[in-house]
């Protein structure tokens with residue numbers, strides 16, 4: 001049999017970023033990337049998205065902060081992080097040794113803070129930022145901005161002035177209409193949107209009659225949220241022209257391909273990393289094999305190809 005000479009193209013573009021494949025790590029599930037270097041080839045990833053970074057270090061919530069659920073997990077970490085200065089001095093120089101683009105997930109307690117973190121990252125080796133307006137586990141910052149149209153407009157205006165590389169807005173499934181917020185982000189200059197962040201959930205300790213999490217509520221992630229995420233990605237991709245990054249319960253390459261066919265230009269792997277730290281590279285390899293087996297030249301040819309019965 002004649003051997004195929006076709007070269008499979010797994011690359012995708014997100015704003016100004018060119019990724020060698022559409023698979024990224026989801027913020028908060030992959031530390032600052034370096035912790036995982038012994039478990040997988042960091043250069044086999046499309047991009048590394050690091051833990052949410054704020055202007056100042058944050059300790060996060062008291063334990064208990066994570067609990068396993070029937071089909072996923074609840075977390076209420078509370079955006080623990082080392083702060084932007086330490087990230088730039090201790091982590092980024094080591095991360096910059098890898099060819100993989102690094103995307104910094106950022107957050108703040110007010111719009112000014114978000115803009116200040118973006119500004120501080122502007123001249124660093126960070127390739128793009130993902131703006132978290134969707135964390136359900138903190139009292140200030142995160143979710144309060146998720147559906148606040150005025151704050152989003154102000155935030156994007158401020159960020160775009162100081163940050164010229166790729167800006168991704170990370171959206172919440174917990175408030176109103178996610179497609180409308182995606183459209184607003186597009187109108188005000190976002191290069192891409194990523195969705196979904198976790199869904200608000202809760203666990204009760206029946207013996208103690210207390211909440212399991214110290215924060216009472218946490219964010220649900222993992223296989224349980226995949227159908228919700230898929231529907232939101234599909235609805236959003238129909239409304240916006242900018243790339244949509246699909247997140248939520250992606251455990252293997254088949255899940256990832258479902259998101260891509262439904263409209264995602266790239267995907268992020270989160271909870272799966274807790275079960276198998278090499279999951280993101282396995283997903284990337286699986287996508288490539290699928291393309292080869294089905295003689296599909298480029299992964300771009302699969303984006304938004306859902307057929308309707």
Ligand SMILES: Cc1cc2nc3c(=O)[nH]c(=O)nc-3n(C[C@H](O)[C@H](O)[C@H](O)COP(=O)(O)O)c2cc1C
Pocket residue numbers: 026027028029051052073075077079105132135170196197198220221222223225247248249250268269270271272
């Ligand atoms: C332990 C944990 C920490 C997280 N921390 C962040 C964070 O700092 N910033 C953020 O935008 N999302 C954070 N997330 C949300 C994930 O990036 C992702 O959107 C969500 O978990 C859904 O994807 P999954 O089902 O593949 O985990 C966190 C999720 C988990 C489980």
